[in-house]
Amino acid sequence: MNLPFPNLPTIMTTRRSFLQTALAASGGAATLTFAQNPRTGFGLAIGTYGLQSMKLADAVRLVAATGYNAIEITAMPGTTGAPSILASEDRAKLRKLLADSGLRLCGIMADLQPKRLEADHKAQLAEVYHLIKLGQDLSPGQTPVVQTVLGGKNWGESRDFFRDRIADWIQIAADLRGYLSIKPHRLHAMSLPAEANWLIEQLGAPDRLGMVYDYSHYAFRDPEVTIEASVKESLSHLNYVAVKDAVKEGAAVKFALAGESDSWDHAAIISALYDGGYRGDLCCEVSSQIWRDNPAYDPVAATKTCFENLKAAFARAGVARR
Secondary structure, three states: OOOOOOOHHHHOOOHHHHHHHHHHOOOOOHHHHOOOOOOOOOOEEEEHHHHOOOOHHHHHHHHHHHOOOEEEEEOOOOOOOOHHHOOHHHHHHHHHHHHHHOOEEEEEEOOOOOOOOHHHHHHHHHHHHHHHHHHHHHOOOOOOEEEEOOOOOOHHHHHHHHHHHHHHHHHHHHHHOOEEEEOOOOOOOOOOHHHHHHHHHHOOOOOOEEEEEOHHHOOOOOOOOOHHHHHHHHHHHEEEEEEOEEEEEOOEEEEEOOOOOOOOOHHHHHHHHHHHOOOOOEEEOOOHHHHOOOOOOOHHHHHHHHHHHHHHHHHHHOOOOO
């Protein structure tokens, strides 16, 4: 397939042999985010998605100074964390900065919407490789999750295509010992936990693939999707959590900063996740609806607002951060 990364024969094993391996390893995802000690809490993170006006190093310093436990780096093409612009020297400096700051690198935010054309698919497989390697270069002690939406509009028409493309992604993740997480999105073909579960289980529930939980994509649905029901349905394959608010304006649903609205209480999400056994990080996401093309947007204020709101939610839930 002529992909621009090494060890191609090892990475691109046959799908049949991969699925046999994945089936044998099913259930292993629990080791990534579910702790054995029930008294251990989980941490609070924020991504650099809403910090694109800053240099990446300055964004890391802001997140650490604000009091977060972890950080997610946005690594889409054209962003400050894109693998193509971070040379070995840049990665070494960032790795040291993260270590010195005490921040965990919990995630790499990607936009891996599966490609129809084979040539584009091959290029995307290279992107998966480089995203996982970026996370490992910056956090050699604990590989962060690469999380992505899948795009598309119609679940029935997209699900088999998604499954087959993701199977190739996971072969790369398995070879590199990386982790992927797929995110249901209210405006995309895969929009509910049940649909993400279907994809993961079709692929044999490999320990290299999980689901992102983000209640902002489930709120204001008809029929109603509650926090309790959506957490319960997500837990078996959950390996990442994103948090932000959503508000309904007429027929439209718009995103807001985490804890900024009264649409729901994030303490209820924290409690449900904790009671369900989740022990990973919660990552605040500042939607592009908030910061893109908005001259009034203040990235420092947004970072602090999310922190204070979620810090209070942790206290209301009675869960200590780590």
